[in-house]
Amino acid sequence: MSSHMLDTDVLVIGSGGAGLSLALRLADHTRVCVVTKVALRETNTLYAQGGISAVLDKKDSWESHIRDTLDAGAGLCNPEVVRFVVSQGKDCIDWLLAHGVPFTEFHTDEGQTHLHLTREGGHTHRRVVHADDATGAALETSLEKHVRNHHNIRILEYHNVIDLITERKRGMPGQRVLGAYALHTLDNRVKTLRARIVVLATGGASKVYLYTSNPDISTGDGIALAWRAGARIANMEFMQFHPTCLYHTQVRSFLISEALRGEGAKLLLPDGSEFMSRFDSRAELAPRDIVARAIDHEMKRLGIDCVYLDISFKPAEFIRQHFPMIYAHCLELGMDITRSPIPVVPAAHFTCGGVLVDINARTDIPGLYAIGEVASTGLHGANRLASNSLLECLVFARLAAEDILREIDQAPMPPALPDWDESRVSDSDEEVVVSHNWDEIRRFMWDYVGIVRTSKRLERAKHRIDMLQSEIAEYYGNFRVTGDLLELRNLATVAELIIRSALGRKESRGLHYTRDYPRTDDSQAPKATILSPSVGQDSAFPPG
Incomplete structure (x- = not known):
């Protein structure tokens, strides 16, 4: 197995909404290489159902969206980051519309056309822009077309990054990132990828749990890569469990969008009784951590395998129109959600912590950025507000792109890097x-x-x-x-x-x-949990 060198200006590791939008913002100005460990579109973004939160309704406001985000984050959000991200919502939606993302619309009696907005847990207004119940797929496939057709973007599919290469690891003075080694899993060759700038956009780590709504690729690669390279990691105890994943013994986990609850769906016990009002005055629209714990409590109290989510009281045509993917998937399994409730259980869903970054998406390591779910930006705090994740991907991709374009001319091309050395290893028989x-x-x-x-x-x-x-x-x-x-x-x-x-x-x-x-201990100011590989021990810092 021999390696060969590949040079680029910006190496983007990951091809979800964050990675692809960053690549498109950079490619008119500099060379970009997008590396992904499977097919380009096989990402967490592809499976996102709900939508993107943005203040578009005249009855809504930035202040309301900010309050909802801070409330969900339980005192650990960075208020400045929250305010900035919320303020960018409309611009991000406009950018996606310009790139052909087919968001769901509705037509008024006066003949006007508007984006349809739905509501999800923790939100006090309808502000979630969506493409039916498959927003991520609409976003991912639209951006993929632009990325594949751009002359300045090179794509490396089926390349699994082994480790980042840094000056420190090469025995050089300084800590700048120089590139990465990547295994081409189709032919078992290792490539040496040399770059002026490296961006982690690898998504989250929910596959660390037995039950998850995420695809098999969500193995925390970027977080582990950054940690081994010497970057600090923040708030990893805050792993979000989505309250409602389809319970079925014969198929892998399938997310049942929070938008169902936004449209009035009720959580029920096996006897048909509602229970969420006993746990929170917001009932089904409480933040995800509260709903997930309530379901977990009832399952353990009663010794049951699941609870039920019922939207069958809505008109059948409304359900088929608003949730076509969920309706079709359940119907394939013999469940007609227009007639009966859906069996659901909580499952690991989103990594609220990650690689610690600043407002420009810079990590501790010079030349290394992190965007999307892999990063800890200060937006989510101790719990992510529904549909803020794709918003975060888009906003921090833009911020990173702007910062990279300011810095790229001064960023040196690294010296020649050595081939991957496997002279002292053998094929495994175990x-x-x-x-x-x-x-x-x-x-x-x-x-x-x-x-x-x-x-x-x-x-x-x-x-x-x-x-x-x-x-x-x-x-x-x-x-x-x-x-x-x-x-x-x-x-x-x-x-x-x-x-x-x-x-x-x-x-x-x-x-x-x-x-x-x-x-909750409010006797002192809330603090983020920061893990630092440079000292090998935990330390705490104020949020932001």
């Missing part, structure tokens, strides 16, 4: 170790570091991940890399970061709920 460890991590993370935590459970998880980290490191050092091994290595790193962060927070706040510290 692949079962990879699959076994993969399953073990996801199971104990679900059991011990899930929706409801205890210190004892977290300590058990820490003990297990420490042992597995040693086992994985030994395996990595002895055998040639494979795509499965790289994902396992990254999953283990992310699991450790989540566990350490959760152990360090001696309170319940937002998405982090522990029975040992069930109350």
Whole structure:
């Protein structure tokens, strides 16, 4: 297996809404290479159902959207970041419309056409722009067409990044990022990718849990890459569990959009009784952490496998028109949601923490940026407000692009980089170790570091991940890399970061709920959890 060098000005790792929108904003001015570990469109963005939150209604306001975001974030949002991101909502929607994203519209009696807005949990107004119930697919496929047709964008599909290359790792003075090594999983060759600027846009890490709404690719790659390169990681204890994923024993998890609850759908127990009003005055429209914990509580209290989400009281045509993908998918499984409720359970959905960045999406490492779900920007705090994620992707892609274009002329092209060295490793004859460890991590993370935590459970998880980290490191050092091994290595790193962060927070706040510290501790100013690889220990800093 030999490697070869590829040069570019900006290396974008990841091809979701953040990565593709950044590439398009840069490509008229500089060379861009987009690297993705599977097909270009196979991303978290593709599966996003709900929409993009933006203040477009005259009855709505920035102040209202800001308040809703801060309320959901439970004291850990950066107010300046929140205000700026909210203020960019309309511009982002206009940019997407200009790139052909087919958002759902409605026509007034006067013959006017407007974007249809829906409402989701935690929002006090209708402000979610959507393309039926498949907004992510509409966005991803529209941007993909532009990226594939741009002469200044090179695309490397089926390339799994092994590690970032930095000056520090090369024994050089300084810490600047120089590029990355990437395994081409179709022919098992390793490429050396040299770049002036590197951007992580790899999405989240929810595949670290046994049950997740995310596709199989969501293995926390960018977070692990940044951590190993020396960047700080923030707020990893705040893993969002979507309250309503389809419960079905024969198929993988399938998200049931929060927009159903925005249109009035009710959560029911098996006997048909409603229960959310016992947990929050906002009932089904409470923030996701509250709804997920309420469902988890009822499932454990009653010993049931799921609860039910009912929208069948709405006209059948309304349901088919507003939720065509969910309707069709459930119908394929023998469930007609116009006639009966949907069995649902919570599942890991969104990583609220990530690589710590500033308002320009810069990390601690010179030349390295992070955008989208991989980043901790200060927008989400302890819990993400529904449909703020795609908004964050678009806004920080724009901010990163503007900053990169200011800096690119001064950013040096790195010196020649060495080939990937595999002279001291061999092919593995123990692949079962990879699959076994993969399953073990996801199971104990679900059991011990899930929706409801205890210190004892977290300590058990820490003990297990420490042992597995040693086992994985030994395996990595002895055998040639494979795509499965790289994902396992990254999953283990992310699991450790989540566990350490959760152990360090001696309170319940937002998405982090522990029975040992069930109350939010407001005796001191809320602080983000910051993990720093440079000192190897946790430290706390004010949000932002």
